[in-house]
């Protein structure tokens with residue numbers, strides 16, 4: 001099980017306690033709609049259980065639309081990213097999701113001289 | 122001031138020729154322009170692989186330093202958001218720059234007889250960059266196109282569906298988000314200025330053009346089909362990235 005940083009848990013607690021479940025963030029966010037829970041419930045569950053299924057934080061698009069429309073400007077994306085970082089830490093530097101291996105390969109290829117080039121003007 | 126230009130991975134994978142034309146045009150104004158063809162590492166940042174991201178971003182920083190760049194001009198909003206987050210060096214979006222220096226003469230008013238009405242999809246990583254969003258509207262109008270602003274645009278823009286690596290982690294959800302995004306727009310003829318967003322808008326059922334398609338490519342009319350979705354083919358995408366490098370090398 002992932003050992004979450006205190007700052008990650010505090011962030012989650014803050015959302016769980018501050019979110020008034022007005023659902024404004026859910027109007028345009030397909031991800032939150034599919035979770036079927038308001039951020040208050042979702043993060044309360046996380047704090048209570050001390051864990052969350054990896055697919056949940058990895059499905060957030062980290063787009064910050066929720067923050068713009070939220071009356072409390074809650075930073076859901078930052079909380080989901082912090083959870084991802086802790087999951088990676090617990091998994092020896094790799095994401096816990098198998099389907100993400102391709103992204104790591106993609107990043108490796110992106111470093112190849114074949115595709116990189118700098119020219120001082 | 123010494124400037125550099127960074128096209129970014131997805132734009133390089135989309136249209137090598139337009140990247141080259143953009144560089145040639147910028148060089149008319151900034152003859153000392155440096156070229157940075159590297160990855161900003163944003164995918165690693167999104168994955169939560171922070172240590173690897175910092176190494177990748179460090180490489181970019183080093184290149185910017187080596188080229189003695191004071192201001193990096195980026196054509197990708199993902200790159201721009203990462204560079205601005207790091208606050209290590211000054212950066213500006215290509216679109217803001219183009220609005221300042223003006224479009225190439227041949228492009229000004231070229232679409233004034235077109236019946237096309239575009240809407241704009243603003244990429245989400247730069248939702249707070251009002252100057253850039255205004256610059257994009259200005260550039261479209263300077264080209265001669267009619268623009269219908271979407272309600273959910275600017276600061277309130279929605280993600281195209283690919284954000285946060287959702288396209289890889291949860292492709293089904295990402296596709297639903299793409300379809301949703303296209304449905305929230307007032308027309309299916311969409312202009313965007315991120316190559317990855319353009320691909321997503323097509324996958325979501327829209328006809329989508331990159332701003333560079335409209336600056337360097339043919340005039341578009343109602344009913345025209347947008348360029349094909351090259352980013353959907355991994356092979357073409359990598360081939361194009363190689364081609365972009367070759368074209369820039371010979372610039």
Ligand code: SF4
Nearest residue numbers: 029060061063064066
């Ligand atoms: S950041 Fe995540 S939770 Fe917030 S609107 Fe975007 S996808 Fe939804």
Ligand code: SF4
Nearest residue numbers: 019020022023025070
């Ligand atoms: S908009 Fe803010 S307060 Fe309302 S449900 Fe969403 S997170 Fe909670």
